[in-house]
Amino acid sequence: MIKTINIYLVDDHKLFREGLKLLLSGLDYVGDIYEASDGSEFLMNVAAYQPDLVFMDISMPGTGGIEATSKALAHNPNLKIIALSMFSDENYYTKMIGAGAVGFILKNSGIQEVEQCMQAVLSGHNYFSPEIMSGILHNITRKPRQQYDGTLSEREEEVLYSICQGLSNIEISEKLCISKRTVDKHRENLLLKTNSKNTAGLVMFAIRNGIMEV
Template structure:
């Protein structure tokens, strides 16, 4: 069973989501917060597998709460709960360290899949929302660095975007684990990607993978 914290300023939404998650029997909501400050206070006494984070909230929004939460707990896994109209915040959320995005209008089964994937160290993007993320990021300034990646690095980047672990990549490409780890770090550095979610955005923006 996965443990989660729900961070959203709408009490009715939190209560409805909590009820749906508990009905499925796969997720336990261990705490709730109505803004980023409340969430940060919870981290001293709660250790969730995944945080379900709203973006726009009073006192402290999801961008700042995610950034500060990851500073406190570097391996904290945050999944953004997004509404239409939040597109302007997507890039900031990715830079803050979120592992993915799920539309609030998505079905409960997609949310459960996202929680499972993010808890395991992967990333998740609702298809409809992903197109909005790509569109939003495509409008941000930044020079493409695709030409700096070697063929092997591009190959590894594609596998990372498909959710392959370092161990799986090493096995599939007949490489040493440490060599793959070093190349993954090199890809993140060359693409200026803070995490896998940002790397997915880079790969799509540079036509290295398709939706």
């Protein structure tokens, strides 16, 4: 049985918030649904509401989604934030990943994909709609590849490559014949060395530096 979760919707378009709220309220495991029209209102109330999941618009007047995500996660690193995107937001995808978003869906997604994204994120995974992933990869690969300085050890590169393949820490430990605790430590070191906040950030680093080909 899935525990009841509380959700925070952050978007400057009231009609969109009300539509998404109506869809989400039809899911039997969704409890309270809070709303904010911009990043400032969200930041003012997020500590009091303590949501399990946040749907965050990227482009909003005033405090936008990137800044709001970064500030919220600085106070609560365990908060799960899903970015709501339009195709026109493509240039902001990598910035939103850098801020710490763990999921990306298009605003015209149906409830089935929204729920799929929610389940993935709540299970500790990242989720990107196929259209958005294509845009992210296009945005990365069209830029000059960064000069990788080799700061990662050979083992760390092996772990990073395995992470990019979508393997769990247990699967990586079995593949590389090392303990899960060792994999956990390598993942922590990778996040620090690459200045990444989550798995999505590690994947972006690997692609930019030629560790993972696309």
